[in-house]
Amino acid sequence: MIKLTINGKAHQLDVAPDTPLLWALRDTLQMTGTKYGCGQALCGACTVHVDGTPVRACTTPVSAVVGRKIRTIEAVDTERVGKVVQEAWRKLDVVQCGYCQSGQIMSAVALLSQNRKPTDADIDNAMSGNLCRCATYVRVRAAIHEAAKALA
Amino acid sequence: MSKIIIENLSRRRFLQGSAGLTLGFCLPVMAAGAAGKSGVVAASTASFEPNAFLRIGADNSVTVMAKHLEMGQGTYTGLATILADELDADWAHVRVEGAPADAKRYNNTFWGPAQGTGGSTAMANSWDQMRKAGASGRAMLVSAAAKRWNVGAAEIVVRDGIVSHAGSGRKASFGELALDAANETVPTEVKLKDPKDFRLIGKQAKRKDSAAKTNGTAQFTQDVFLPGMLVAVVAHPPQFGATVKSFDATRAKAIKGVVDVVQIPQGVAVLATDTWSAKKGRDALSVSWEDSKAFKLGSDEILAKYKDMAKQPGLVAKQTGDTAKTFAGAAKVVSASFDFPYLAHAAMEPMNCVVQLKADGCDVWNGEQFQTVDQGRVAVLFGLKPEQVKLNMLYAGGSFGRRACTHSDYVMEAAHIVKAINGKAPVKLVWLREDDMRGGYYRPMFHHALEAALDGSGKLVGWHHRLVGQSIITGSPFEAMLVKDGIDHVSVEGASNLPYAIPNLLVDLHTPTDIGVPVLWWRSVGSSHTAYSTEVFLDQVAAAMGKDPVALRLELLTEHPKHAGVLKLAAEKANWGTPLKAAAGERRGRGVAVHESFNSFVAQVAEVTVKKDGSIKVDRVVCAVDCGTAINPDNIRSQVEGAVGFALSAAMSGEITLKAGRVEQGNFDTYPLLRIGDMPKVEVHIVPSTAAPTGIGEPGVPPLAPSVANAIAAATGKFLHKMPFNTAELVA
Numbered sequence: 001m002i003k004l005t006i007n008g009k010a011h012q013l014d015v016a017p018d019t020p021l022l023w024a025l026r027d028t029l030q031m032t033g034t035k036y037g038c039g040q041a042l043c044g045a046c047t048v049h050v051d052g053t054p055v056r057a058c059t060t061p062v063s064a065v066v067g068r069k070i071r072t073i074e075a076v077d078t079e080r081v082g083k084v085v086q087e088a089w090r091k092l093d094v095v096q097c098g099y100c101q102s103g104q105i106m107s108a109v110a111l112l113s114q115n116r117k118p119t120d121a122d123i124d125n126a127m128s129g130n131l132c133r134c135a136t137y138v139r140v141r142a143a144i145h146e147a148a149k150a151l152a
Numbered sequence: 153m154s155k156i157i158i159e160n161l162s163r164r165r166f167l168q169g170s171a172g173l174t175l176g177f178c179l180p181v182m183a184a185g186a187a188g189k190s191g192v193v194a195a196s197t198a199s200f201e202p203n204a205f206l207r208i209g210a211d212n213s214v215t216v217m218a219k220h221l222e223m224g225q226g227t228y229t230g231l232a233t234i235l236a237d238e239l240d241a242d243w244a245h246v247r248v249e250g251a252p253a254d255a256k257r258y259n260n261t262f263w264g265p266a267q268g269t270g271g272s273t274a275m276a277n278s279w280d281q282m283r284k285a286g287a288s289g290r291a292m293l294v295s296a297a298a299k300r301w302n303v304g305a306a307e308i309v310v311r312d313g314i315v316s317h318a319g320s321g322r323k324a325s326f327g328e329l330a331l332d333a334a335n336e337t338v339p340t341e342v343k344l345k346d347p348k349d350f351r352l353i354g355k356q357a358k359r360k361d362s363a364a365k366t367n368g369t370a371q372f373t374q375d376v377f378l379p380g381m382l383v384a385v386v387a388h389p390p391q392f393g394a395t396v397k398s399f400d401a402t403r404a405k406a407i408k409g410v411v412d413v414v415q416i417p418q419g420v421a422v423l424a425t426d427t428w429s430a431k432k433g434r435d436a437l438s439v440s441w442e443d444s445k446a447f448k449l450g451s452d453e454i455l456a457k458y459k460d461m462a463k464q465p466g467l468v469a470k471q472t473g474d475t476a477k478t479f480a481g482a483a484k485v486v487s488a489s490f491d492f493p494y495l496a497h498a499a500m501e502p503m504n505c506v507v508q509l510k511a512d513g514c515d516v517w518n519g520e521q522f523q524t525v526d527q528g529r530v531a532v533l534f535g536l537k538p539e540q541v542k543l544n545m546l547y548a549g550g551s552f553g554r555r556a557c558t559h560s561d562y563v564m565e566a567a568h569i570v571k572a573i574n575g576k577a578p579v580k581l582v583w584l585r586e587d588d589m590r591g592g593y594y595r596p597m598f599h600h601a602l603e604a605a606l607d608g609s610g611k612l613v614g615w616h617h618r619l620v621g622q623s624i625i626t627g628s629p630f631e632a633m634l635v636k637d638g639i640d641h642v643s644v645e646g647a648s649n650l651p652y653a654i655p656n657l658l659v660d661l662h663t664p665t666d667i668g669v670p671v672l673w674w675r676s677v678g679s680s681h682t683a684y685s686t687e688v689f690l691d692q693v694a695a696a697m698g699k700d701p702v703a704l705r706l707e708l709l710t711e712h713p714k715h716a717g718v719l720k721l722a723a724e725k726a727n728w729g730t731p732l733k734a735a736a737g738e739r740r741g742r743g744v745a746v747h748e749s750f751n752s753f754v755a756q757v758a759e760v761t762v763k764k765d766g767s768i769k770v771d772r773v774v775c776a777v778d779c780g781t782a783i784n785p786d787n788i789r790s791q792v793e794g795a796v797g798f799a800l801s802a803a804m805s806g807e808i809t810l811k812a813g814r815v816e817q818g819n820f821d822t823y824p825l826l827r828i829g830d831m832p833k834v835e836v837h838i839v840p841s842t843a844a845p846t847g848i849g850e851p852g853v854p855p856l857a858p859s860v861a862n863a864i865a866a867a868t869g870k871f872l873h874k875m876p877f878n879t880a881e882l883v884a
Contacts, residue, residue, distance in 0.1 A: 016408065019428050027383070027426035032375035033368015035549070036427070037500050038585045042820040045500055073368035090362045093786060096794055097224030098365030099500040099549025105366060124829040131820060133500045133550045134224045135797020137831035139790070 002062045006031070007075035017063035021055075022046045024062050025072060033073035033102045037131070044130035047103035048072050054110040056129075073102035081151065082109045088147040096134035104130045108144050117148055200330035202292050202338060204257040205235060205285040212313060212327035214241045216282075217251040219258035219267065220274040221521045222361060223499075223548035223555065224794075225849040226787040227274045229359045231282055233783055234275075237352040238286030238345060241326065242313030248360050250545025253523035266629070267523040270556045270673065272750035272847025275783055279844050287342035289333075296332035297324060311351075347781070347842050356786045361547070372549050376506045376517045378578040382411055382423040384569050385430035385582055387437050389419060391446035391813035392592055392668045396420055398440050404433040413437070414572035418565045423573065427582050447668025448813040451597070454667060455491060458599035458620040462489070466618055466660035469639045470648035473656030475605075478614035482605035486696045489602070490685040491874045492621075494808035495595035495674050496823060501549025502588035505566035509575030513540035518563060519548025521555035525629055529560045530567045552798070553673040557593055558628035561670075586818040594808050595674030596622040600647075600685040604693045605656070612693060612708070614656040617647050617686070622671045623663045638663070642673065646682030646747065646854065651715050652690070652708035669810070675798060676853040679749040683854030684861070684875060687745035691862045692871050701744050701862065702728055712748075714778050717839055718755040719746045721776035725837055726757035734867075737764050739884070740771075743862025745855035750847030752779040753839075754792070756855040758832075760863035766882035770800060770832040770860055778839040780846045788848050789836040795852025796834050801826040803857040805876050 002013045004024070013028050020039075025031045025048070034057055037045030041056035048057045049071040076082035085108050088094075095101050104127065111118055111126035118126065123144050132140070199215075200208045207215040216232040228248040236246045251258045255267040262277040290310055297315045298305040301322050309316050316323035347353075364370035389395060399420050401413035409429025414421050422433035449457075479485060506517035507530070514534055520526065520543045531538045548555055557563070566581035573579070583591065598621035605614030623640035625631055634641045639661055648659045674680055694704045702723045709716040723729075723744065734740040739762045746755040759772045775792050782788055805824045809816045817823040857875060865871045868882055 015428075023426060023428040026375075027428065030377055031368075032371075035372075035501070036374060036582075037502075038819050040585075040819055040821070043500065077367065086366050089366045090358075093359045093362055093790065095224075095359065095362055095365040096226070096790065097500065097548060097550040098361060098370050099372060101365050102368050127828045131500065131825050131827065133498060133552070133798070133825060135794045135801070135826060135831065136790070137797060137826075137828040138793045138834050140828060141831075 003066060004062065004070060005068070006070045007072060007078070013062065015062060018061050020058050021048065021060045021062055021065055021070070022057035025057060031072055031074055035099055035102055037100065042131075043100070044103040044107060045100045047106040047130065049106060049110060052110065052113060054107050073106060076105060076109060081113050084150045085109050085112060085143070085147045088143040088150065092139050092143045092146060094136050094139040094143050096136055100130060100132045104132065104140055108140070108147070112144065112147055112151060116151055118144060200334040202289045202333070203285045205282060206239070206289045208289065208326050208330045208333070210327045210330050212245050212325050214239065214246045214313070214326065216246060216248050218248050219251045219278070220269040221519060221545070221548055221551070221555070222250070223269070223519060223521065223551040225274070225791060226359060226784065227269070228361060229357060229787060230275050230783050231278055232360060233352045233357045234279060234282040235286035237350050238283045239290045240310040240312065240351070243352060243357055245313055246360070252545070253520070253527045253541070253543035255524045259524070266525065268525065268556060269521045270553065272752070272850045274849070275845045276751065276847060283344050284342055287344055288339050291339045291342050292333045292336040293326060293329050295336045296329050300329075300332060353781065353783050354785065357784055359787070370547050372501055373504045373506060373517055373519050373546050374501055374549070374582070376546070376580060378506065378508060381506070381578040381580055382425065383427045383430045383580050383582055384421045384423050384566070385427070385434040385584065386416070386418060386422070386565065386587065387420045387434050387439050388587060388590065389441050389446070391443055391448060392670060394441045394443040394446035396439060397442040400438040403436040403438070407433045407436060412573055414569065416565065416568040416572050418568065421569045421572070423569070423579065430582070431584060446813055449667070450811045450813070451493070451809040454597060454810070455599065457664065458597070461620045461662045461664065462599055462601045462618055466620070466662040467638045468658065469644040469661050470657060470659040475614050475616050475656045475658040478656040479603065479605045479616065482614060483608045484606040484696065485603055486606070486693050487601070487603040488689055488692055488871070488873055490600040490688070492598040492681040492684070493806070493875065494597050494669065495802055495806050496589050496808050496817070497550070497552040497554035497674055498589065498823060498825060499548070499550030499552060499554055502583040502585055503554065503562040503591065504580065504582050505563050506578060506580045507566045507570045508578035509534065509570050513542065515542045515544060516563065517544045517546060519546050519551065519555055521548065521551055522557065522560070526560045526563045529564055533564065533567050533571060552675040553677070554593065557672060558624070558630075559670070561591070561593060585820070589818050589823055590815040592670035593672035594669065595680055596624065596671040598681045600681070602685060602689045604689070606697065610697055612654055612697065615650065615654045615658070617650070617659045618661070619644060619647060619659070620662040620664065622667050622669070624671050624673055624677070626663070642678045644682070645678035646749065647686060649748070650686060651712040651748065652705070653710055654708065676749055676850040679747060679854040680802070683745065683747040683749070684858045687747065687855065687858035688861045688871055691743070691865060700729070705744070705746060714753045715746050715748060718753045718776040718778050719744070721837055721839060722755035722757045722774050725776065725835065726759070726774035728757060732759060734761070738762065739867040741863040741865070741867030743859045743864065743866055745858035745862060747854040749851045749854050752777065752846040752848060752851040754851045754855050756796075756859040758856070758859040758863045760860055760867060762864060762867045762882050764884045766879040766884070768864060768877070768879060768882065769830070772833040772835070773856065773859070774835045774837070775852065776837045776839065777848070777852070778841060779848045779851065780841050780843040782838050782841070783845055785838055788838055791848045792836045792852035793834045795850070796856050797826050797831050799853040799856035800830070800832070800860070803860055803875060803877055804830070807876050
C-alpha cells in the first residue's frame with residue numbers, strides 16, 4: 001500500500017511503487033483533471049504540485065512522493081493564487097481544446113506563487129515545459145499578467 | 153426582416169420528467185457551461201423541445217444540441233451563440249450538449265447525408281439552421297404568452313430570456329412558458345433578425361467550455377471510466393502494411409493487472425485493469441512481424457521518386473491560355489521547386505476510444521468528428537444496424553483533422569479489440585504518444601515545381617505549377633464528391649484556384665499510388681502546402697521584376713476584391729513599407745502572404761529577426777481576416793492566434809520522416825512543437841461583413857509560413873524552398 005496526501009486528503013493506494021503518479025491519480029483515484037500527453041515529461045499536460053513545486057506526474061513514481069503534499073487541478077481554487085489564475089483564464093477565454101490547460105494552470109500558479117510580477121521572459125521561462133498544440137500561448141501570457149495584476 | 157420557410161421541423165416534443173430521454177443514453181453526457189464535476193445533464197422536471205437543436209427546461213435552462221465536435225475551435229460556443237441570439241435567450245442560462253449520431257437530424261448540410269465536422273464548415277453549414285431553430289422556439293414562446301395573457305403576439309417583447317407585454321405589465325421567463333410553448337404548433341415560417349438587432353452575434357459571447365476546462369472537470373475520451381472497463385495498449389507493426397506473424401504473451405500475462413492479450417488486424421492488444429499495467433504488458437510482449445507486404449521506403453527515396461515524376465507532365469488540374477507558347481516566347485523565366493514533409497497532427501490528447509458491446513447494440517465514447525462514417529463501420533463489424541451504434545460525444549483534446557479519419561482507424565481498432573474478447577468487457581483503447589506519432593494518416597509529403605514567364609515588358613504572363621503527392625481523398629467516402637478525372641481536388645486546392653490575373657496558367661498533378669503511408673487532411677489540407685509554394689514563389693517573381701510584394705499582388709488581384717481587402721488591411725496595420733530597426737549583427741525583414749481557404753480570406757504580415765547563426769525569431773504577425781459575419785470576434789482572434797502558432801511549428805520543426813519504412817519520430821523530443829518562448833505577438837483585424845459566415849478554424853494557417861519565409865527573404869535575400877526551414881542556409 002502506498003500512502004499519498006493529495007489535495008489535503010490521505011489516500012491508500014494498492015499500486016506498484018514504480019507506478020507514475022499520473023496513472024495513480026487518473027486510473028486508481030479517477031482524478032482525471034491531470035492529463036496524459038507524452039509519458040516522458042516533454043509536454044507538461046500532467047503538471048501537478050509537489051510541496052508547491054511543479055512536477056511532471058508522468059515520470060514521478062508514487063514511491064517518490066510518499067509523505068509529500070500533492071496538489072492537483074481539482075483543488076487549484078482552494079487557495080488564492082490558484083483561484084485568481086483560474087479566473088484570469090476564464091476572463092480571457094484562454095482555452096481552446098483544453099487538454100493541456102490543467103498543466104498550464106498548475107505551472108502558472110507555481111510561477112505566481114513565487115513571483116508576483118513576472119516579466120514576459122519570466123513567463124516564457126516558467127511555462128516553457130508546457131506544450132499547447134492549439135498554441136494558446138498569446139493568451140496564456142496575457143492571463144498570467146492579468147492574474148499578477150489581480151494579486152498585486 | 154427576411155422570411156424563411158422552415159422545412160423539416162417536425163420534431164416537437166414535450167417531455168415530462170424525462171429530460172434525459174432526448175439523448176437516450178446515460179453517461180457521460182457532457183453539458184458545457186453546466187456547473188459541477190459530473191457534467192451529466194441535470195434532470196429538470198419538464199422541458200420544451202421545439203426542434204432537434206433546442207430544449208428549454210422549466211428551470212429556465214436553454215440547452216443547445218451541438219451537432220459538431222468541440223475540439224478547441226469554439227464550435228459549441230458559436231452554435232449556441234447563433235441560436236441563442238434568435239431565441240433572445242439569456243446567455244448565462246445557455247448550455248451546450250453534444251448531439252448524438254443521427255445523420256437524419258444532425259447531418260452536415262454541406263456534406264449531404266453525412267454527419268461530421270471538418271473543412272471549417274461548422275458555422276457556415278449551421279448558420280441558417282441554428283437561426284431558424286432559435287427563431288422558431290422564440291415564436292412558440294411568444295405565441296404561448298399571447299394566449300396566456302390574451303394579448304396580441306405582435307405586442308410581446310422577448311429579451312434575455314424574459315417574455316414581456318408592456319401594455320399589461322405582464323412578464324414570464326422561458327421556463328414559466330415552457331409547458332405552454334410545447335403545446336404550440338411549430339411555425340412553418342419564421343422571421344429572422346435584421347443583423348443590426350443581433351445582441352450576441354458579433355459581440356463577445358464568452359466560451360461555454362472555459363469553466364470545465366480550467367478546473368479539470370471537462371470530459372475527454374481519456375477520462376471515461378465504465379464499470380468493469382479494461383484499458384488496451386496495442387503493439388503496432390513497425391512499418392505500414394506489416395502484420396503479426398506470431399507473438400509470445402507469456403511475460404506480458406505475468407504482469408499484475410494484465411487480463412488478456414489478443415491479436416487484432418492492427419497488431420496485438422494487451423488488456424489490463426489500468427493504463428500503466430497495459431503499457432508494461434505491451435512492452436513485455438514479444439511479437440514477430442510479417443513484413444513481406446510492408447512499405448519499406450525512406451523519405452529520401454520517396455522524395456527522389458517525386459522529383460523524378462515531376463520531370464514529366466501530370467494530369468491537368470487547371471489550364472487557361474497557352475503556357476507552352478508563353479514559356480517558349482518568354483523574355484525571362486523564373487523557376488523554383490519546393491519540398492514538404494509528412495506532418496503528424498500531434499493533438500495533445502493521443503487518439504483513444506471507448507467501446508462497449510451490449511445485448512442490443514454498441515456504445516462508443518469518442519471525441520467524435522466523423523459520426524456517420526465511424527458509426528457505419530462499427531455497425532458492419534458487429535453485424536448491427538447503424539442506429540444500434542450509439543456515439544457518446546466528448547470533448548476532443550485537439551484533432552486538426554486526425555479524429556475525422558477516412559478509414560476510422562483508431563475507432564475500428566477499439567472495436568476489433570472488443571470483438572476479439574467477445575464483448576466481455578468495455579474497452580478503452582489508449583494510444584501512447586508514440587503510437588499516435590507513428591500511427592500514420594499524416595499530411596502527405598509533396599514536391600512542387602513552379603515556373604513563371606515574364607514577357608519583354610517585364611509583365612507576368614505565364615505560371616506553371618506542377619505538384620506531386622499522395623491523394624487523401626481517393627479510397628475515402630468523399631471520393632465521388634472530390635476526385636474528378638483523376639484529380640484529387642484537395643491535392644491542388646490553393647494552386648488551381650490561384651487568384652492572380654495571369655493570362656496563361658497551367659496546374660498539373662502527379663498522384664503516386666504506390667506509397668504505403670496513410671495520409672489525411674491536416675488543418676488547412678491542401679492549402680498547408682499550396683499557400684507556401686504559390687506565395688513564396690510570387691515573392692521570388694516580384695524580386696525578379698523589381699516590384700514590391702504588396703504592390704504586385706494588388707495589381708494581380710483586380711478580380712478578387714476580398715483577397716485585396718485583407719491584403720490592404722494587413723499591410724496598413726503592419727505599417728508595410730516603413731523601415732524595421734535591427735540590432736547590431738541581426739537582420740530583420742517583413743513578409744506578406746494572402747490566401748483563401750474554406751471561403752475565408754486571410755492576409756498576414758510577419759516581422760522576423762534572423763540572427764548571425766541563422767536562427768530566426770518571428771517577432772510579430774499582423775493578420776487580417778474576412779470570414780463573413782463574425783459570430784464571435786474574440787473566438788476568431790483566438791483561432792487565428794492559435795493558427796499562427798500551429799503553422800509556425802510546421803515551418804520551424806514539423807517533419808515526420810521514414811527510414812526503411814519506419815517512422816523516425818516518436819515523441820515531442822523528436823517531433824518538437826512550438827513552445828511559448830517562440831510564440832510571436834499576434835494582431836488580428838477582422839473585416840466587417842454581413843455576408844454569411846465562412847470558415848475560421850483552418851484559414852489562419854496557410855499564409856503564416858509563406859509570410860515568415862518572405863520576411864526571411866526580405867532580411868537575407870534567401871528564399872527557403874523546404875519546410876521545415878533549414879536555417880543553416882541563413883548563417884551570415
